[in-house]
Amino acid sequence: LYLSITKTDKLDGRPLANVFFKVLDHSGVPLKFTQQEDGRYIVTANGSEVVKSDTNGKILISHIPAGEYQLVEQKYNGYSQHVPITVTVSSTNTEETLATVSVENCPTEFTLTKIDADTREPLSGVSFTLLDSSNKVISFALMPDGTYRPASTIVNSEEVVMTTTAIATDTAGKITIRYLPHGTYTLNEKQVEGYSPLAQIPLEITSAHSTESPLTMTVENTPASLSITKINAITNEPLSGAKFKLMNENGS
Numbered sequence: 001l002y003l004s005i006t007k008t009d010k011l012d013g014r015p016l017a018n019v020f021f022k023v024l025d026h027s028g029v030p031l032k033f034t035q036q037e038d039g040r041y042i043v044t045a046n047g048s049e050v051v052k053s054d055t056n057g058k059i060l061i062s063h064i065p066a067g068e069y070q071l072v073e074q075k076y077n078g079y080s081q082h083v084p085i086t087v088t089v090s091s092t093n094t095e096e097t098l099a100t101v102s103v104e105n106c107p108t109e110f111t112l113t114k115i116d117a118d119t120r121e122p123l124s125g126v127s128f129t130l131l132d133s134s135n136k137v138i139s140f141a142l143m144p145d146g147t148y149r150p151a152s153t154i155v156n157s158e159e160v161v162m163t164t165t166a167i168a169t170d171t172a173g174k175i176t177i178r179y180l181p182h183g184t185y186t187l188n189e190k191q192v193e194g195y196s197p198l199a200q201i202p203l204e205i206t207s208a209h210s211t212e213s214p215l216t217m218t219v220e221n222t223p224a225s226l227s228i229t230k231i232n233a234i235t236n237e238p239l240s241g242a243k244f245k246l247m248n249e250n251g252s
Contacts, residue, residue, distance in 0.1 A: 001062070001063070001064050001065065001066060001089050001090075001091070001093045001094065001099070002060065002061065002062050002064070002093055002094065002095055002098045002099065003023075003060075003061040003064050003069075003087065003089055003093070003098065003099045003100075003101070004058065004059070004060050004061075004098040004099070004100045004101070005021065005051075005053070005058070005059040005060075005061070005071065005100075005101050005102075005103065006057055006058055006059075006100070006101070006102045006103070007019045007053040007057040007058075007059070007102075007103050007105070008057055008102065008103070008104050008105070009079075009104070009105060009107065010104035010105055010106045010107075010211075011106070011107060011178075011211065014057075014155070015053070015055070015056050015057025015058070016053060016057050016076070016079075016105060017053055017054060017055045017056075017057060018052055018053060019052065019053045019057075019073065019074075019076050019105075020050045020051070020052050020073070020074040020076075021050060021051050021052075021053075021059065021071055021072060021073050021074065022049055022050055022071075022072045022074065023051070023061070023064075023069050023070070023071055023072075023087075024069060024070040024072060024084075025067065025069060026067060026068055026069075028070075030049040031043050031049075031064070031069075032044055032045065032046055032047040032048065032049060033047050033048050033049075033050075033051055033061070034046075034047040034048070035048075035051075039054055039060070040060040040061065040062055041059065041060065041061045041062070042061075042062055042063045043061065043062075043063045043064045043065070044063075050074065060098075062095075064089055065089070066089050066090055066091050066093075067088075067089060068086060068087070068088050068089075069086070069087045069088075069089065070084045070085070070086060070087075071084060071085040071086075071087050071101060071103070072084045073103065073105075075182065075207050076105065076207075077181040077182055078107055078108055078150075078153060078179045078180065078181050078182075079105040079106065079107050079108060079179075079207070079210070080105060080106045080107075080108060080207055080208065080209065080210030080212075080213070081207035081208075082103055082104075082105055085101060085103065087099065087101050106210035106211045106212050107149075107178045107179045107210065107211060108178065108179060108180050108181075108182070108205050108207075108209050108210060108215075109176065109177070109178050109209060109210060109211045109214035109215070110176070110177045110180060110203065110205060110209065110214060110215045110216075110217070111174060111175070111176045111177075111214050111215070111216045111217070112128075112169070112174065112175045112176075112187070112216075112217050112218075112219060113172075113173055113174050113216070113217070113218045113219070114126045114169045114173040114174075114175075114218075114219050114221065115173055115218060115219075115220055115221070116195075116220070116221060116223065117220040117221055117222045117223070118222070118223055121173075122169070122171075122172050122173025122174070123169060123173050123192065123221060124168075124169050124170060124171045124172075124173055125168055125169060126168060126169045126173075126189065126190070126192055126221075127166045127167070127168045127189070127190040128166070128167050128168070128175065128187055128188060128189050128190070129165055129166060129167070129187075129188045129190075130167065130177070130185055130186070130187055130188075131185060131186040131187075131188065132183065132185060133183050133184045133185070135186070137165050138150055138165070138185075139151040139152075139163055139164070139165050140163065140164055140165070140167055140177070141153075141154050141160040141161075141162075141163050142160065142161040142162050142163075142164065142167075143159065143160065143161065144159065144161060146170055146176070147176040147177070147178055148167050148175065148176065148177045148178070149177065149178045149179040149180075150179060150180060150181070151163045153179045166190070176214075178211065180205045181205070182205050182206055182207060183204070183205060184202065184203070184204045185202070185203050185204070185205065186200050186201070186202055186203075187200065187201040187202075187203060188200055188201075189201070189219070192221055194223060195221040195222060195223055196221070196222045196223075198219070198221065201217070201219065203215065203217065228244065230242040
């Protein structure tokens with residue numbers, strides 16, 4: 001009997017290669033497999049407990065006994081982890097009439113919203129860099145829909161508006177990043193003119209964060225302010241009516 005698995009990206013439908021699965025029987029015990037020269041997997045007494053999608057996002061399993069199984073996806077970098085799927089293989093699922101299952105995965109997603117701490121209005125054009133766990137600055141591709149994704153994940157460069165290490169908030173004060181590998185990161189903001197500088201912002205992307213359930217963060221910027229108190233040097237009493245001229249570093 002035969003079981004065919006197809007693995008795709010839920011956003012664009014493209015096949016996903018090198019995704020691992022376990023197939024558990026009704027007792028929760030994983031089946032074991034031996035891969036053949038033609039790429040298919042045969043259920044055997046000994047062998048690997050995982051099967052892997054090929055370049056077409058396909059997995060073909062043969063010699064699988066009839067019954068109900070749980071298809072358990074293993075973590076796949078840059079994507080959320082799919083919940084286990086119940087699959088039934090019957091005596092009719094021969095090579096001509098395969099049991100089939102399609103598994104779609106959402107990419108990871110992180111959304112940042114930048115606002116003025118006083119007015120609560122969005123701040124556009126605020127620039128950030130993102131560092132990975134090795135403190136290496138990540139290069140991003142800006143996509144036509146305004147989202148960013150790591151440049152290393154791009155398959156078709158014709159779809160890219162530009163590549164950059166500086167990501168910036170849009171008119172709604174938002175930055176959306178998809179396809180980030182699981183791990184810890186540090187967000188560095190370029191100081192916004194007229195606002196107090198921000199400390200580095202740590203964040204972590206896991207398989208739980210997806211386009212359907214993104215990691216979200218609101219970052220507030222406090223406007224810079226200056227307070228002057230004028231006093232009598234002898235009495236320390238406040239002096240009213242004093243006038244000042246405020247100049248920049250160039251004296252203007």
